[in-house]
Structure formats: structure tokens, C-alpha cells
Amino acid sequence: MTELMAGLMIGGALFLAVYFVAGRRRRRRIEELTVYLENVNVSGEGTILQRKEDEFSLLEDEIYKTVTTLYRTRETALAAKENYAENLANIAHQLKTPITAASVSLQLLQEQAEDPAGQHDTYYHDAAKYRTTQHDATQNTAVQYNAVQYNAMPHSATQHTAVQHCENIRRQLERLNTLEEALLQLSRIDSGTLKLQYVQVDIFTALTIASDMLCELAAEKKVTVAIPEGECATIRGDKDWTMEAFCNLMKNCVEHTPEGGTVSCEYSQNPVYTEVRIWDNGKGFTEEDLPYLFQRFYRGKNASGTGIGIGLALSKAIVELQNGTITARNLHGGGACFEIRFYSH
Incomplete structure (x- = not known):
């Protein structure tokens, strides 16, 4: 009877010892996984996890897969953000060029509208001044003829310049329209709303x-x-x-x-x-x-x-x-x- 009791006590002691050691091992493993997750959340470090083969192996694998996936998602999101910012800057640059060109042409048209005879007066007075300083009859006749030409040309030249400015504005607006259509097409592709037949x-x-x-x-x-x-x-x-x-x-x-x-x-x-x-x-x-x-x-x-x-x-x-x-x-x-x-x- 005494031997039986001694055996039970020894067995119980061994059981308690094993249970205690196993409990400490479990707590240590849980602490390791907890520290790993804390490092990932706080400092972004610790994506590499030292694997161990025990009862926590399956949980460890799932934690590692989840963390790895989250990191890839984060990197993809950051890359998309950088790409968006870069595309936005490029779009602004592409819009700026035709808008600036069209604005300059409009400004020149406005100046011509405000002073339509300015160029005409310059041509006329320069020709007249040159004519009065000449003494050779042949030269004087030629200058008179040129003065008549100058008197007739500025209006036509002004019209021609106005047409050029209008054509430039038309080209720039056409370029803006092309850019708009292309960006719309790309945005529909990116958003998945483009329906193919x-x-x-x-x-x-x-x-x-x-x-x-x-x-x-x-x-x-x-x-x-x-x-x-x-x-x-x-x-x-x-x-x-x-x-x-x-x-x-x-x-x-x-x-x-x-x-x-x-x-x-x-x-x-x-x-x-x-x-x-x-x-x-x-x-x-x-x-x-x-x-x-x-x-x-x-x-x-x-x-x-x-x-x-x-x-x-x-x-x-x-x-x-x-x-x-x-x-x-x-x-x-x-x-x-x-x-x-x-x-x-």
C-alpha cells in the first residue's frame, strides 16, 4: 500500500512537472508569436519568422502567410499611390502645354483687336519718311509704289496672322480633346467599367x-x-x-x-x-x-x-x-x- 501511494505521488509529481514544463513552453511560444506581431505592427520589422515544429506550427504558418500578404498589399498600395501621384503630375504637365499655347494665341488676337491699325501706321509712316528723304526720281517712284503696297498689305497681313492664331488655338483644343478621350479610356480600363463586345x-x-x-x-x-x-x-x-x-x-x-x-x-x-x-x-x-x-x-x-x-x-x-x-x-x-x-x- 505504501509503495502504491509512493508510486502515485511520484507519478503525480512527474505529471505536474511535465504539465508545468509544457505550460511554460506554450507560454513562451505564445509570447514569441505575440512579440513577432507587435514588431510587425509597431516597427514594420519581423516579417521573417523562425519556424518551429510543435503544436503551434499551423498557427505560426497562418500568421506568417497573413503578415506576408498584408506586406504585399501594403507595397502594392504604396506603389499605386506613387503611380497615381506621378500620373497626376504628368496629366497636369500635358494639360499645361496646350493651354499655355492657346492662351498666348488668344492674347495676341486680343492685342490685334485693340490696335488693328498699329502695324498699318508703322508701315505707312516709315515708307513716307523714306520717300521724303530721297532725291532720285526713280528711287522716289519706287518708294511711292512701295508705300501704296504697304498701305494695302497690313490689313491682309493682320487677317493672315489672326487666322494663324485661330488655327493654333484649334490645334491645341484638338490636342486637349484627344488627351481627354485617352484619359477617359484609361480610367475606364483601370476601374473595370470598360465593357467589351x-x-x-x-x-x-x-x-x-x-x-x-x-x-x-x-x-x-x-x-x-x-x-x-x-x-x-x-x-x-x-x-x-x-x-x-x-x-x-x-x-x-x-x-x-x-x-x-x-x-x-x-x-x-x-x-x-x-x-x-x-x-x-x-x-x-x-x-x-x-x-x-x-x-x-x-x-x-x-x-x-x-x-x-x-x-x-x-x-x-x-x-x-x-x-x-x-x-x-x-x-x-x-x-x-x-x-x-x-x-x-
Whole structure:
């Protein structure tokens, strides 16, 4: 009996010891996890957690996954905030240029309206002064004739200048309208409110219509757009938006193709994707521009004077909305090339 009691006491003591040690271990692990979370919340440190295999392993894994996800979300939010601020600054800059140009033209028109005869009087008095100081009859006759010309010209010159100012204002307003439409399109894409009308789009037809939209620019630049008809290739997408993407890419090529050059297009289809290539025989992209071509408001080293840096970004967004990818590279023989792939699945 005594031995039984001694055994029970020893067993109870061992149980209490094990329970006590296990309790201390649990408290220590809970403290470690608590300190880890406190460090994450207070200082932003401690994302790396030393894993241990015990009864808290599952909880530890879930805590680590949650913290990692929150950190990624935070970094994404910060990047989006910085990108928003940068885009806002770029938009302000893009708006400032045409507004300033239009304001200057309006100011000059106003000055002409307030003093329409100012230029006329200057021409007239200078000519008269010159005429009275001459003694040679031939010179005097010539000066009288010039005075008559000057007397007639200022009004026409003023009209011509006014027309130029009005044309400049029209161009700047057109540029503002283009910027507004592009920003509206991008905002609809970003917000997910852009509704695509999915139909079977014939690639050859889409490329042809896109090139027709650029016929005036191509004629002005004396550039040919070549689209040989190949085997039938189609995608399931939005016809109008697909043509918009193609048009922006072609426009970029036309603007950077020398006079007499050619912008070429070709397409092919396989069970995995439909590929479209658009390239020119110009100078191609500069190496420093290649990583940033599809960024909004980015204008490369050889960008045209009227571009606003949205066309390529818009094309990329449209292609990606239709399960596609777009890349840009330089051809070995010279020239810039865009490659678009629309995936079937």
C-alpha cells in the first residue's frame, strides 16, 4: 500500500512537472508569436519568422502567410499611390502645354483687336519718311509704289496672322480633346467599367481598317502601309477596341518611318495563340527607351512633337484585356517591331 501511494505521488509529481514544463513552453511560444506581431505592427520589422515544429506550427504558418500578404498589399498600395501621384503630375504637365499655347494665341488676337491699325501706321509712316528723304526720281517712284503696297498689305497681313492664331488655338483644343478621350479610356480600363463586345474579329480586316484611319498621316509622311492578306486568322474580342490598339501601334511606326519608307504588318494563327506583327524600317527604339515604351505619358528620345505618351499604354491595356500580350523590340536589320499575341485560352 505504501509503495502504491509512493508510486502515485511520484507519478503525480512527474505529471505536474511535465504539465508545468509544457505550460511554460506554450507560454513562451505564445509570447514569441505575440512579440513577432507587435514588431510587425509597431516597427514594420519581423516579417521573417523562425519556424518551429510543435503544436503551434499551423498557427505560426497562418500568421506568417497573413503578415506576408498584408506586406504585399501594403507595397502594392504604396506603389499605386506613387503611380497615381506621378500620373497626376504628368496629366497636369500635358494639360499645361496646350493651354499655355492657346492662351498666348488668344492674347495676341486680343492685342490685334485693340490696335488693328498699329502695324498699318508703322508701315505707312516709315515708307513716307523714306520717300521724303530721297532725291532720285526713280528711287522716289519706287518708294511711292512701295508705300501704296504697304498701305494695302497690313490689313491682309493682320487677317493672315489672326487666322494663324485661330488655327493654333484649334490645334491645341484638338490636342486637349484627344488627351481627354485617352484619359477617359484609361480610367475606364483601370476601374473595370470598360465593357467589351466580344465577337469574332478578322485580323486582316481589323488591320486594314486601322491603316485606313491613318491614310492622311501616311500620305503626309509619304509612308506606305503594307498588309498582305494571308490565311484566315481570327480572335474573339472587341472589334473597335482591337482596331484602336492596332491603329496606335501603326501610328507610332508611321511617325518614325523616314519618307518613302514602309510600315509592314503580318499575322498568323496556331492552336495556342494568334500573333500579329507590326514593324517599320526606321531607326528603331533606343536602348534606354525599350523598358518604358508602354508606360503612360512616357515619351521616348525620338518622340514626335505632338505625342502625349498614351497611345502605346492604351494599346497594351486593350490587348491585355483580351487575354493578350504585347512586346516591342528592334529588328536585326533595323526598324522597330511590335509583336502582339492573343491567346486562345
